[in-house]
Amino acid sequence: MSSLSSQHIHPDLRINSYGHYLRNRFGCRVSKVNVDAGFTCPNRDGSKGTGGCIYCNNVSFSPRDTLAEIPLEEQVTAGMAYHRQRLTSEKFIVYFQKYTNTYASVEHLADLYQRALALPDVLGISVGTRPDCLTDEALELLTRIARDHYVCLELGLQSADDAILERINRGHSLEDFTRAVERASGRGLDICAHLIYGFSGEQPDEFIKSADLLNSLPGIRSVKLHQLHAVEGTELAAMYRRGEFTPLTLEQYVATAADFLERLAPRISIQRLYGSSPLEIRVAPQWGLKNNQLWYAVLNELKCRGSRQGARYKE
Numbered sequence: 001m002s003s004l005s006s007q008h009i010h011p012d013l014r015i016n017s018y019g020h021y022l023r024n025r026f027g028c029r030v031s032k033v034n035v036d037a038g039f040t041c042p043n044r045d046g047s048k049g050t051g052g053c054i055y056c057n058n059v060s061f062s063p064r065d066t067l068a069e070i071p072l073e074e075q076v077t078a079g080m081a082y083h084r085q086r087l088t089s090e091k092f093i094v095y096f097q098k099y100t101n102t103y104a105s106v107e108h109l110a111d112l113y114q115r116a117l118a119l120p121d122v123l124g125i126s127v128g129t130r131p132d133c134l135t136d137e138a139l140e141l142l143t144r145i146a147r148d149h150y151v152c153l154e155l156g157l158q159s160a161d162d163a164i165l166e167r168i169n170r171g172h173s174l175e176d177f178t179r180a181v182e183r184a185s186g187r188g189l190d191i192c193a194h195l196i197y198g199f200s201g202e203q204p205d206e207f208i209k210s211a212d213l214l215n216s217l218p219g220i221r222s223v224k225l226h227q228l229h230a231v232e233g234t235e236l237a238a239m240y241r242r243g244e245f246t247p248l249t250l251e252q253y254v255a256t257a258a259d260f261l262e263r264l265a266p267r268i269s270i271q272r273l274y275g276s277s278p279l280e281i282r283v284a285p286q287w288g289l290k291n292n293q294l295w296y297a298v299l300n301e302l303k304c305r306g307s308r309q310g311a312r313y314k315e
């Protein structure tokens, strides 16, 4: 095992949590505020593909009061008020989450990002996008913004297995992801990778190797890990009803998530350990846990093992 006394690892949580990373970096409690800026996705409108990823229903991604019809400033103000009251947050990162948030002209992107950054107490932006939807112009724009503000670039990989990416209709390859990370590295951006565990045919050992991949890409600063779950209106929900998708059990997910964390470099902070969706559209799995209970289920697994993030990280 590698050293357990890594400076990045929170002694109680046993991981490098993104919340603590932000607190250490900015000296106060920082929350992300979701906005719907009216983007669409090239994997839905035909330019990369149609139908979208088999699990995609963007209603499940964001709070219900983030609607593109509401001016961005109003969405941010409402989100900040919520986080101020609930978590006593002092500063904020505006999170462009829904669909593909670099899929527009660079002028339109600049307008949206700058409007968000002009609001009081906003430290920066977090931009979720596909690895194959990052033009040189968009990258230059984010690089310029990052000179004065925090910028997190969230790149969806979801699986490091090209055969799975094909089966889930992602419309991009692993190489698209590694190339995007290489292009975005060294520009002052915090790069976050999204991964999902639970695709049919993926063995735990194979999934856990994706930690090695992230470790090997020096630009990766954080990760979001989700369980695969089917929500209404998706191909995955239809597959579940046809008996073609068997969801993981809670125990399987927790064990593999903990294995993944043990292999992950301590320098990579953890933004999420679960995916959530409104109860009324959730189809499967139904684990009966609230989001923070799932987060702590994984952390408790590390605790029960006497382990922590990076315990099996090989430099």
Ligand code: SF4
Binding pocket: 041, 042, 043, 044, 051, 052, 053, 056, 057, 058, 098, 099, 100, 130, 156, 170
């Ligand atoms: S890339 Fe994102 S927004 Fe586009 S179809 Fe896939 S999950 Fe949905």
